[in-house]
Amino acid sequence: MKLTDILNPGFNAGEWEQKGYELPKFDIAAVRRKTHDAPTWVHFGGGNIFRAFPAAILEDALNTGKYDRGVVVAETFDYEVVDKAYRPYDNLSLLVSLKADGTVDKKVIASVTESLKADPQFDDWNRLVEIFRNPSLQMVSFTITEKGYAFNDADLARGLEPVFALGKVTALLYERFKAGRLPVTVQSMDNCSHNGDKVRTGVFAYADRWLADGLVPQEFVDYVHDESLITFPWSMIDKITPRPHAKVKEMLAADGFADNDYIETSRHTFTAPFVNSEETQYLVVEDHYTNGRPPLDLGGVIYTSRDIVDKVETMKVTTCLNPLHTAMAIFGCLLGYDLISAEIADADIRALVQKTGYIEAMPVVTDPGIINPYEFIGAFINKRLPNPFMPDTPQRIAMDTSQKLAIRFGETIRKYIARGLDTSNLVLIPLILAAYARYLKGIDDNGKPFDPSPDPLLAELQAIVAPLTIGKADQDVSCVERLYRRKDIFGVDLYEAGLGQRIERMVSELFAGTGAVRTALHKYATRR
Missing domain, CATH: 3.40.50.720 (NAD(P)-binding Rossmann-like Domain)
Incomplete structure (x- = not known):
């Protein structure tokens, strides 16, 4: 043939x-x-x-x-x-x-x-x-x-x-x-x-x-x-x-x-x-x-129309797909996954992705009218991510993360503020951003070093988290304020947005020791 x-x-x-x-x-x-x-x-x-x-x-x-x-x-x-x-x-x-x-x-x-x-x-x-x-x-x-x-x-x-x-x-x-x-x-x-x-x-x-x-x-x-x-x-x-x-x-x-x-x-x-x-x-x-x-x-x-094309793209890039990919990239690297299709079978990861999309991002999604946002997320989670033929990896998606966070999460936070919504209702997005500091440390949840993916700001941002030690009880994590106030990375000053202190507490949990990433992920992803 x-x-x-x-x-x-x-x-x-x-x-x-x-x-x-x-x-x-x-x-x-x-x-x-x-x-x-x-x-x-x-x-x-x-x-x-x-x-x-x-x-x-x-x-x-x-x-x-x-x-x-x-x-x-x-x-x-x-x-x-x-x-x-x-x-x-x-x-x-x-x-x-x-x-x-x-x-x-x-x-x-x-x-x-x-x-x-x-x-x-x-x-x-x-x-x-x-x-x-x-x-x-x-x-x-x-x-x-x-x-x-x-x-x-x-x-x-x-x-x-x-x-x-x-x-x-x-x-x-x-x-x-x-x-x-x-x-x-x-x-x-x-x-x-x-x-x-x-x-x-x-x-x-x-x-x-x-x-x-x-x-x-x-x-x-x-x-x-x-x-x-x-x-x-x-x-x-x-x-x-x-x-x-x-x-x-x-x-x-x-x-x-x-x-x-x-x-x-x-x-x-x-x-x-x-x-x-x-x-x-x-x-x-x-x-x-x-x-x-x-x-x-x-x-x-x-x-x-052009306006509807823009709304569909905004839906995809800032709420219903790209942010969920980045969340999986960060946690996938920390938890030792090397295939996205395998990672989505993890119950805690699946809960993180579902609740980030359906609960935290959805209140600021502008429905373009031609593609239903709920169905778009559903197809992504249930059809696209589990596909065994898709050889995509968290490590590939994690490339240039510092260049993506402002669009993929900062836009949602800014819309919360612009629409008068209470940012204290955000739990999983702060967790993902806190996990970014742990990712920058380059040590996975088993205590094994890994190489973070290429990123133009990698060395600069790693220097910020360098004082932090995994497994050190009650350590001072205030050094991360230099990271989370950076509007060039997150699109907003996360302290001005009312999220800085929450993220710091989550950073403390994520650096608590071996298995801390899994513990924090399970705690926050499954609690509601």
């Missing part, structure tokens, strides 16, 4: 369907012809998240029979992905959805019609120019990670042949401008706050620099600023797509599926002809398009 088998005349689908593989329900050749002649969507970033989510959503839309165009993928960073993961399989891939009960769903993805290397050194660039000059193009999208939106003076100075992704897209937008000031929407699908603004900032920077250097006319700058022609909507995306899993590879091999080899490029991209991901997913997009859009709502995308 090979992916390209499904393109052969007389292909017999019986064996595939018998083994649980969902096959495309549309005419692949017809979709490819129509997309080549009148493309509507080009996507930059051919990594695993693209194949597992945007391309799979389009697959679902095509399977309804109500749409007939695929997506052209363009790779801006690692061109070997095109050569090794796309073209040998005629742009087909297999999506394996990993379920919390240990079972999987298998679906062949045929929505990608072309794969191109987005750089002028390749002939593919001419095809991209052709696509951008076609009036049919509606959307240019990205999954290039947050750092993929970076640019610098050196790249701005390279003129119309930049190296960075946003410079290349701006050069292609210039081709679209020259073709008649044609409208298009430039859509980020990356997991970063107000992601459309990151795209817009980069495009404007390149256009302005090229104008200053005499490479483009003022009319081009006006074109990219004209929201009746070019828009940069926000979106909120949430789906975990880990690297190809050994268990999945073994399952596929047992089916007789031959395209299951791992692929590693010279730039250390790790992929495969198959992509595995969790089953839960969310993509909420600001509906602000200038030339129409692919009907991805047929595949589950939620189109809404």
Whole structure:
């Protein structure tokens, strides 16, 4: 069983369907012809998240029979992905959805019609120019990670042949401008706050620099600023797509599926002809398009206003998901866990996560109206965290914790204060913040040293807790006031917020000795 088998005349689908593989329900050749002649969507970033989510959503839309165009993928960073993961399989891939009960769903993805290397050194660039000059193009999208939106003076100075992704897209937008000031929407699908603004900032920077250097006319700058022609909507995306899993590879091999080899490029991209991901997913997009859009709502995308996108993101980042992850990261490291899926089976951890989300954070959640906050937390706790296929670790999530606490907990505390709510009702959030001091000490609950995860402020913050000793009775913990008054870390002065003394008492409990972390966690997480 090979992916390209499904393109052969007389292909017999019986064996595939018998083994649980969902096959495309549309005419692949017809979709490819129509997309080549009148493309509507080009996507930059051919990594695993693209194949597992945007391309799979389009697959679902095509399977309804109500749409007939695929997506052209363009790779801006690692061109070997095109050569090794796309073209040998005629742009087909297999999506394996990993379920919390240990079972999987298998679906062949045929929505990608072309794969191109987005750089002028390749002939593919001419095809991209052709696509951008076609009036049919509606959307240019990205999954290039947050750092993929970076640019610098050196790249701005390279003129119309930049190296960075946003410079290349701006050069292609210039081709679209020259073709008649044609409208298009430039859509980020990356997991970063107000992601459309990151795209817009980069495009404007390149256009302005090229104008200053005499490479483009003022009319081009006006074109990219004209929201009746070019828009940069926000979106909120949430789906975990880990690297190809050994268990999945073994399952596929047992089916007789031959395209299951791992692929590693010279730039250390790790992929495969198959992509595995969790089953839960969310993509909420600001509906602000200038030339129409692919009907991805047929595949589950939620189109809404910018305000609602912002509310969904705020719900996720400040109350209903990211703070719970950070709580698990801190306590997971202290209690010796190395898998999130194993940690959530701990009754005390589960109680901590549930009560932090449902009891302490929920009073300040703004319900976005399109995703129920209670159901969002429920899916996170009951489906996403226990998933045995998810190889995520507390140690990974604990990276850069000092940069996350202000958003993940400070926002909730500030909303309590702004709404006149009593911060003395907060118990578990102070416990999590107190546990951060114990985490910084780098000694787990069994008294064993561990290396805290990389963090730009790690050494500085460890120096603050250095005077504290684990197992010393009635020690003075006032040194932590220097930590908990830092608004740059927590978003608020925790003493001014009425929580400083409570956190100090909890720090004393957590430093009481071996087993103190478990004792304090059980005490506070199960007491109500």
